[in-house]
């Protein structure tokens with residue numbers, strides 16, 4: 001896997017670990033925040049890709065500096081690496097949706113320290129900076145959260161914004177960050193090639209989608225970071241929200 005910076009400002013950084021080598025499992029991204037020497041993993045990934053993620057991460061953050069890990073929902077591509085991370089660093093504080101805690105325990109590591117995220121969300125402090133765990137229920141999991149960093153203006157959106165891209169893909173939706181026709185074209189190509197089917201098929205609730213879009217539009221977001229696919233920057237964030245708003249979701253083959 002590769003590592004790329006998402007946001008950098010002295011002692012405050014975000015990275016993406018992306019484009020996994022193992023093609024038999026769904027391609028997934030892992031994000032890392034470092035704030036004043038304290039690190040947090042966001043959706044640390046599946047059991048199968050743990051060795052790749054661990055090797056890539058070790059280039060940027062010492063595993064002993066990882067203080068916390070955030071789990072957006074219960075899926076195996078999100079959290080099945082939990083027992084392996086716990087074996088490497090048992091001091092990691094795990095934040096998991098309250099509704100899913102007893103299910104996530106099935107991955108193992110019964111001694112891991114899990115903190116429940118209540119349905120209404122919560123804030124934590126990492127290296128002196130506030131991070132918000134934003135409710136995003138039914139997008140797609142029934143208890144599901146995102147992470148907003150108001151200082152960096154980075155929003156981790158879990159499976160929202162996801163795209164199923166071919167091996168060798170980049171970390172970013174082509175960076176045409178201007179509000180021009182070329183930017184529209186780059187965005188449309190990304191959606192058509194990887195994101196449209198994912199949202200139509202995995203997102204179950206029109207009502208939850210509208211509710212989430214209304215709340216997220218009030219935030220100032222420079223980078224919208226999904227757990228599959230590529231990052232939406234600047235104008236692409238608005239393009240994504242407009243597109244998702246208009247997309248009918250919540251039905252399988254009819």
Ligand SMILES: [Fe+2]
Nearest residue numbers: 073075140159
């Ligand atoms: Fe998922």
Ligand SMILES: [Fe+2]
Nearest residue numbers: 075077159227
């Ligand atoms: Fe996922």
